[in-house]
Amino acid sequence: MTSVSIMGGSGYVGGELLRLLFAHPECELQIVTSRKYAGEPLYRTHPNLRGITSLRFQKEDLESVAAKSEIVFTALPHGKSLEVVPKLLDYGVKVIDLAADFRLKDAANYKEYYALEHTRADLLESSVYGLPELHRAQIKDANLVSVPGCMATAAILSLTPAIRNGWVDTERIIIDAKIGSSGAGVNPTIASHHSERAGGVRPYMVAGHRHTAEVDQELSSIANKTVHVGFTPHAVNMIRGILSTAHTFMLQTLEPRSVFKGFRAEYENEPFVRLISDKKGLYGLPNPKLTLGTNYCDIGFEIDPHSRRLIIFSAIDNLTKGAAGEAVQCFNIMTNHDEKTGLSMLGIHP
Amino acid sequence: MTSVSIMGGSGYVGGELLRLLFAHPECELQIVTSRKYAGEPLYRTHPNLRGITSLRFQKEDLESVAAKSEIVFTALPHGKSLEVVPKLLDYGVKVIDLAADFRLKDAANYKEYYALEHTRADLLESSVYGLPELHRAQIKDANLVSVPGCMATAAILSLTPAIRNGWVDTERIIIDAKIGSSGAGVNPTIASHHSERAGGVRPYMVAGHRHTAEVDQELSSIANKTVHVGFTPHAVNMIRGILSTAHTFMLQTLEPRSVFKGFRAEYENEPFVRLISDKKGLYGLPNPKLTLGTNYCDIGFEIDPHSRRLIIFSAIDNLTKGAAGEAVQCFNIMTNHDEKTGLSMLGIHP
């Protein structure tokens, strides 16, 4: 049993963490902080917890958080983590951070994409990018795990086998993502206003989206050369979920069979990557609908000889495998528990 | 560990049963039948089970089903259960039936509402209406449990305390229900065609809906007199979920406090009824969104002195508490397990 706390627990990612941790048999939740809701019951912002817990948000007190916790999940805004995380580390607790502040190894990239000076670049080397499928061994021993961005998770997992196997032109990778509204967080804006969001498809940050930097970093490392992906997200009429469509150009003629084999070689022991091989029926390719509330990343592909494309699709729930679920998966690795502990829920259909 | 089978497992209710039973620690799934999909893997129609099981549908063979099962769930069309259930009972297995064929005690009502002759009226007396909150003791010892209709579950649970306490005019009860598309089942029709269903609200079977008969039966029994409710459903743009709005006229001046007390008296020990007392925030009254995939029935109310109404809202997931979850709850009662076994999942938000 591990003592954990959550700092910044009132947003959608904080809520998803709470849902998962309340059902987790190996952790004991100590403190959940929220500056805005301190004193209020957790179910005030997370109504799905009504009848489950009478716990309340507490104000941000690093010392008592550190005193009571072995591992702290930080679900704070970008920039704010930069302040808080180093202090928690100084207190000797381990941190699983859900902001972007410690994801990029190169502080210059952080400045470029987040328009903030990185004041603790000294921590970037030891911080581990929390994608278990790529960095499991380092996560195990890390003091600071930085959980990937939701769209980055989907994109990197879909492209890793293609790049590792040298199948595709790494200079012309396109990722066209479709994402639900929860990805924009809990604060109402005109972009997330139901009357505006429903009924349409809205491209946004179509060049220069922040997750581009993480995807480049991880794929470059696999490719052993600099990769600059073309990444473009679209806001669709869905609450949770990401479908990432990676369009790549094949460098050679590929057979479905051998591509599938490459994917299986990469992921066959992964508890949360489901490869779709059976094309029959309506769900022969990934659809985020089927990952709702689960930690799965579904991956499928198709070869298009006409345009010489290998098209790779991946689907996740942006709040689960794209954030809180991935964080819990990291937690399980760090605490030597079975990786599926607390994450074995099945998805619903329809 | 109890051996169970499902007859008619390819529809949405069958799929939800499978989702719940695969996660149930006390039951062992033997056979899942489907005339249409015999030989196909379960995930063909239930894609959420992909990667979870390689089990296949089998053809309908009552003898082998009965031989291998202690309890059989039947999720067959109305009329078909009438044929199959008695044979299963003859084989000595217990049956939890999800069709309407054994819900109504009066065979004449069955004929009126379902336009079918009831050929086994002899079984109606011993069949138990599977609403644990009202019939727990009988469910425990039943050989045949008939799981309530989805909208009936929501309506009956919301109205029981008001009728039992004599608060409201039983001659003028109105139930205005809003239901998601999964309630219409897996077979595509123009009514469930996305282009028609999305973007609107469609009243349907606004007088004479079949669930009226069940609601009347149960409420009459509580009221100790004949109750004829006015029941009107509306198809809304939602997949799973029912919101039942019961408009009742108060016979006396009521205080929120005493009404709440009456509801608590009825339900305080119920594991799946959540009473909403805290009105703050967006979820001060039930919203089916928060019950998605769970077995909860959320209940809340408001007093309107202006029109002398007591308005009672209840929300459920039509496939879970409205069908498969309720069936599993009955199963737990029949097998002496904790009623929450296999049903403890939290809802998601947002």
Place this chain on the structure above:
Amino acid sequence: MTSVSIMGGSGYVGGELLRLLFAHPECELQIVTSRKYAGEPLYRTHPNLRGITSLRFQKEDLESVAAKSEIVFTALPHGKSLEVVPKLLDYGVKVIDLAADFRLKDAANYKEYYALEHTRADLLESSVYGLPELHRAQIKDANLVSVPGCMATAAILSLTPAIRNGWVDTERIIIDAKIGSSGAGVNPTIASHHSERAGGVRPYMVAGHRHTAEVDQELSSIANKTVHVGFTPHAVNMIRGILSTAHTFMLQTLEPRSVFKGFRAEYENEPFVRLISDKKGLYGLPNPKLTLGTNYCDIGFEIDPHSRRLIIFSAIDNLTKGAAGEAVQCFNIMTNHDEKTGLSMLGIHP
């Protein structure tokens, strides 16, 4: 050709007015004011006008508005109209007001429902409730027309024939409304946040909703006695549209034929009321989907002998017949144009 201006043109109702007036052959738009967006092009808040007009919002200057306009549409917040409208009238222009400030004849009701002191109760008698189907003659000669609330329009039109003909118990009228998110206006709030609004049904202001007062006022006038309706709205996953379900108890046995005759007698010459008599197919009862962007109010009914109910359904687009379209209809009456001028667009399907 009539010179018109709009005060408060940046909200959803203002935008709908602009859409209608740009297509109106008999009016010349002069000034559109917005305190917040003064200087910006209209298409900044109304992107459907991009490519249609390069007009810009102006700041609120009553004198120049009055100087340039024969009729002014005011689409200002409640309370604000109370200030502005009397001044415009003093300048000698006619006003079509879309706020609630001049709808209620009894200033005490205004205070009760809007929590504001009515400072110009002297104008309430001469102000005309802008529902053409009930007050056409007075609208024609009015200096101040107060356009009804969206849900009030739907409810009053559906109930008028039933009350006028003495068919139903006026002491037990229930209106259960389902409304789209645009009814809540353009300002983002957590209630209209896509992640919260989509995927559920949320009852709100279930007792004491402000439109109750208008409905009571108009129906009481028809009934010649005090009517207190029970009115309860529900927020559904839809952008535009209202379905009003009026549950009434019949005082006598009614035949569909004679009810339909009563509705026809009331509305046969109405250009925007469509009575649905043909029950075949998916749209045998009103569905707001079919009124999208039009000024129609679709009405249909069903008799339920089982509960002695006459159930009357009405559907409108809350921004058109529920606000801006009704305002333009009033404008046409006031300016002696054919009532359908500028309002003849057909709805879309699907």
Place this chain on the structure above:
Amino acid sequence: MTSVSIMGGSGYVGGELLRLLFAHPECELQIVTSRKYAGEPLYRTHPNLRGITSLRFQKEDLESVAAKSEIVFTALPHGKSLEVVPKLLDYGVKVIDLAADFRLKDAANYKEYYALEHTRADLLESSVYGLPELHRAQIKDANLVSVPGCMATAAILSLTPAIRNGWVDTERIIIDAKIGSSGAGVNPTIASHHSERAGGVRPYMVAGHRHTAEVDQELSSIANKTVHVGFTPHAVNMIRGILSTAHTFMLQTLEPRSVFKGFRAEYENEPFVRLISDKKGLYGLPNPKLTLGTNYCDIGFEIDPHSRRLIIFSAIDNLTKGAAGEAVQCFNIMTNHDEKTGLSMLGIHP
């Protein structure tokens, strides 16, 4: 005034044609055929026409259709047009065909993509591809106009300036489309079942989609060399609308200003192409939401130096500019009317 008829008027495209033609001041509708609904009123399948017309579907009688019509719109299934259109031409009427049968100049492509032998390849040369922006002059004099596929319209219009100006690598063009459910037509299938379609994003026919052939044909003609686009559609939770995202790789460094100039040069006189230059606000790039029910094609773009992409977005209503509206635009050209006749409706917002 031109006499027109519609053959195959009961589907979604037929219904949209009816909506447009009833509001068209220069055409007189004679006969609307439907084999399935002959004898039924038009509003049986097009409920938006209720109260507008009492016209009925007639059975398919080519002789009387030809006798009464100068121009016939055929909205028949692929393959069926192949039979009917030549006969109509033989009768001496002009035809605007909405099927795919006469779109492809090369009969071999038709066979490859539609799996049908083209029995009237002799007509392919004189048939005109009905995209006014590219083929206006030929449409004017054509006897047979073949209206483009919906996704092809969006894709071709977005890519034409980029190819004509030699800005991009024509060997690596990717079109990632997002489409609403009405694109799949009126017949219910499991893919269009609300419970399956809503709540997700489903890639389908991700390689080899039929519209690929048209896009290749038109873009090759502009490029003066063979172009094979990579085309991949996704079914999203929307009723009407297409967003086409064209990812292209720049052959040179481009400035937004000069790209915009190139687009303006191509489209400045086009009545239905709206170029979006103002990036402020929520609608700085195309969103199909704003084209609902209109004949507009909205186009916008962004340059991504990071990946050397020119990303071009286009949005249309698949039933209007993507089918029936484009057909009416062709009709206006063929009959020498202003191209906007009957097509001047503004879109709605929100």
